[in-house]
Amino acid sequence: MKRDYYEVLGVSKDAGADELKKTYRKLALELHPDRNPGNKEAEEKFKEAAEAYSVLSDAEKRKVYDQYGHVGLGGAGGGQSFQFDPSQFADFEDILGSFFGGGIFGDLFGGGRRRSGGEERGSDLQYNLKLSFRDAIFGKESVELSIPRLESCGSCHGSGCEPGSRPETCAQCRGAGQVAVRQGFFQMLAPCPRCEGRGRIIPKPCRECRGEGRISRKSKVSFKVPAGVDRGTRLRLQNQGEAGRFGGRSGDLYVVFDVEADPRYERDGTDLHQRLEVSWPLLVAGGSLDVETPYGSDKLKLAEGTPADHVVKLVNAGVPRLQGSGRGDLYLHLRVAVPKSLTAEQRQLVDQLRRSLGGEAAGEEEGFLAKVFGGTEKSGKKKRK
Ligand SMILES: [Zn+2]
Numbered sequence: 001m002k003r004d005y006y007e008v009l010g011v012s013k014d015a016g017a018d019e020l021k022k023t024y025r026k027l028a029l030e031l032h033p034d035r036n037p038g039n040k041e042a043e044e045k046f047k048e049a050a051e052a053y054s055v056l057s058d059a060e061k062r063k064v065y066d067q068y069g070h071v072g073l074g075g076a077g078g079g080q081s082f083q084f085d086p087s088q089f090a091d092f093e094d095i096l097g098s099f100f101g102g103g104i105f106g107d108l109f110g111g112g113r114r115r116s117g118g119e120e121r122g123s124d125l126q127y128n129l130k131l132s133f134r135d136a137i138f139g140k141e142s143v144e145l146s147i148p149r150l151e152s153c154g155s156c157h158g159s160g161c162e163p164g165s166r167p168e169t170c171a172q173c174r175g176a177g178q179v180a181v182r183q184g185f186f187q188m189l190a191p192c193p194r195c196e197g198r199g200r201i202i203p204k205p206c207r208e209c210r211g212e213g214r215i216s217r218k219s220k221v222s223f224k225v226p227a228g229v230d231r232g233t234r235l236r237l238q239n240q241g242e243a244g245r246f247g248g249r250s251g252d253l254y255v256v257f258d259v260e261a262d263p264r265y266e267r268d269g270t271d272l273h274q275r276l277e278v279s280w281p282l283l284v285a286g287g288s289l290d291v292e293t294p295y296g297s298d299k300l301k302l303a304e305g306t307p308a309d310h311v312v313k314l315v316n317a318g319v320p321r322l323q324g325s326g327r328g329d330l331y332l333h334l335r336v337a338v339p340k341s342l343t344a345e346q347r348q349l350v351d352q353l354r355r356s357l358g359g360e361a362a363g364e365e366e367g368f369l370a371k372v373f374g375g376t377e378k379s380g381k382k383k384r385k
């Protein structure tokens with residue numbers, strides 16, 4: 001059970017951005033692994049607080065969380081838990097990264113951004129794309145998405161400076177981005193308040209992007225869907241995420257696929273399963289029938305005396321393997337189609353057949369049931385004697 005984010009940070013539900021930031025900073029400093037070497041519990045709590053802050057400091061996510069709780073952040077299915085990704089929060093490392101030289105996120109969360117000269121890598125974006133059953137199997141030559149994202153400002157080429165001007169080194173921290181701060185017994189490095197840890201000041205912010213170096217825009221992204229993707233397959237489109245701040249590298253765009261179900265097939269990785277209704281005379285006497293595979297129709301030959309629960313494997317008629325070559329298989333699960341009623345003529349023929357196979361005629365119900373179910377009332381009584 002995940003703890004409530006407000007509880008984790010110890011703030012009330014209506015806490016403002018400043019209070020959140022302050023509380024989180026205090027908590028993070030207290031729990032920081034550098035201060036608690038080898039203390040697993042502190043490390044877990046540190047991560048928990050980081051995750052809570054990353055959600056509550058994001059107005060959009062906080063709204064979802066307030067309304068739906070943890071489930072709301074888990075995507076449509078609600079089954080998975082929210083995946084914490086520190087690289088998605090531009091503000092995030094500003095708060096902590098510069099306290100500890102920035103390395104902690106890489107160490108703790110397996111990733112994170114490196115900074116130099118104030119530039120910041122752009123956020124990764126995720127797009128959920130639903131595909132038809134067939135498109136997932138065969139792939140698609142080209143898909144075009146229209147994605148709202150922050151792009152590098154064309155006017156200042158991402159620098160944030162009005163054309164003709166240049167950024168200046170921050171006078172307070174002399175470009176280091178951090179200043180020494182005393183807190184109790186500790187002397188620590190805190191982000192420079194003047195340049196907000198960037199080390200540089202933009203004297204004349206670009207008018208187009210207001211000094212951000214980025215502009216929000218809807219852009220078209222096209223890519224190819226490889227054959228064989230499945231529900232949950234993630235395609236990474238490098239540098240197609242948001243532009244970095246102050247000329248930083250762009251993030252990546254992740255396309256996560258969902259696949260529509262097909263009433264005919266059940267998919268299991270690269271294998272497909274299909275139910276196939278077969279008339280019982282065909283099983284008994286053998287013969288051929290048409291089957292539909294994703295690759296077209298095929299003729300299936302059944303041998304005389306095919307068992308009713310037989311499974312036929314059509315090698316290489318399944319889903320292409322994303323990694324490696326070849327395809328999975330298609331399994332046809334035979335199912336006997338039993339007619340609901342018979343014409344008088346058919347009944348006669350079935351009776352005839354039954355007699356010939358050593359059974360009894362339809363009039364002698366008891367005898368027939370005894371054959372099928374292995375016992376009648378009479379024989380049952382006999383056994384009990
Ligand atoms: Zn600009």
Ligand SMILES: [Zn+2]
Nearest residue numbers: 170173192195
């Ligand atoms: Zn500074």
